[in-house]
Amino acid sequence: MKIAIIGTGNLGKSIAKGLITSNAITTLYLTKRNLDAIQEFDGYQNVYLTSNNAEAVKQSDIIIFAVQPAHFETILRDIKPLLTEKHVLISTITGFLIPKMEAIVGSDQFIIRAMPNTAIAVGKSITCLCSNEKGAERIKIAEAIFNRLGTSIAIPEKQMQAATVVCASGIAFWMRLIRATTQAAIQLGFEAETAQDLAMHTCEGAASLLIATGNHPEQEIDKVTTPKGCTIEGLNEMEHKGLSSSLIQGMVTSFNKINTIKTEQL
Ligand SMILES: NC(=O)C1=CN([C@@H]2O[C@H](COP(=O)(O)OP(=O)(O)OC[C@H]3O[C@@H](n4cnc5c(N)ncnc54)[C@H](O)[C@@H]3O)[C@@H](O)[C@H]2O)C=CC1
Numbered sequence: 001m002k003i004a005i006i007g008t009g010n011l012g013k014s015i016a017k018g019l020i021t022s023n024a025i026t027t028l029y030l031t032k033r034n035l036d037a038i039q040e041f042d043g044y045q046n047v048y049l050t051s052n053n054a055e056a057v058k059q060s061d062i063i064i065f066a067v068q069p070a071h072f073e074t075i076l077r078d079i080k081p082l083l084t085e086k087h088v089l090i091s092t093i094t095g096f097l098i099p100k101m102e103a104i105v106g107s108d109q110f111i112i113r114a115m116p117n118t119a120i121a122v123g124k125s126i127t128c129l130c131s132n133e134k135g136a137e138r139i140k141i142a143e144a145i146f147n148r149l150g151t152s153i154a155i156p157e158k159q160m161q162a163a164t165v166v167c168a169s170g171i172a173f174w175m176r177l178i179r180a181t182t183q184a185a186i187q188l189g190f191e192a193e194t195a196q197d198l199a200m201h202t203c204e205g206a207a208s209l210l211i212a213t214g215n216h217p218e219q220e221i222d223k224v225t226t227p228k229g230c231t232i233e234g235l236n237e238m239e240h241k242g243l244s245s246s247l248i249q250g251m252v253t254s255f256n257k258i259n260t261i262k263t264e265q266l
């Protein structure tokens, strides 16, 4: 696959790492205005670094946009004359709706929106996808790419904002939980490095159990909570302090914020 990433920042770099590691590319063009920050990709076979978006678009079939929302419209207008029937446009841009993209490049383009997260760098992103009518003909290509870099799921565009909070921002939420459990482990006597190992592998184990079994979290909790034991004592104390409520309220607040920000201000 000949892929270009337009805007190789935090997310673009994560996607690039995933694509390179999984050998998913024939050629990969990475664009950024200042190339200093992406020199780590210099020297990989068939990976080209450039600040010339037009060049990257001309040389590629699949164009993944990962710029800040405020920059996207200008970039789309600039590359519009270069688009041909080979191009599939995949936008990761938060809050930039398909009708707005169609108004710029036309509804006859293959347009897909993807909401991955930074775990794409290690092939573990859950990526939500939606497309315009034309793009539905190419959604399989997007699924093929993102399934190599984790798991993908097709959703209606109206759920993309919620997917952003749950999956993209979700990485930050889970990191904070891992950090908090690490701090607790240190207080309980582990060295910092060991404490983090214990916290992150336990987190991975919990998620893997649910993925492998399809069980509900409470089924797995029931297996751990010995009557009158330490687990239920700790769990109930966390709930008295508002653990579940705090997470739910935080995510709803995050969602409300996304819905109030105009694309130009994001
Ligand atoms: N960071 C994340 O975890 C996620 C981000 N997103 C979306 O992805 C987009 C990018 O987010 P980040 O990577 O966090 O932002 P970022 O600011 O780290 O990266 C954007 C990159 O685009 C480059 N850029 C700006 N103008 C350009 C141009 N004209 N040509 C080429 N490159 C240009 C910038 O130099 C920068 O490196 C945003 O729209 C965000 O909503 C979506 C899901 C997750």
Ligand SMILES: O=C(O)[C@@H]1CCC=N1
Binding pocket: 094, 164, 168, 169
């Ligand atoms: O925090 C943000 O607004 C963006 C959207 C998802 C990840 N970063």
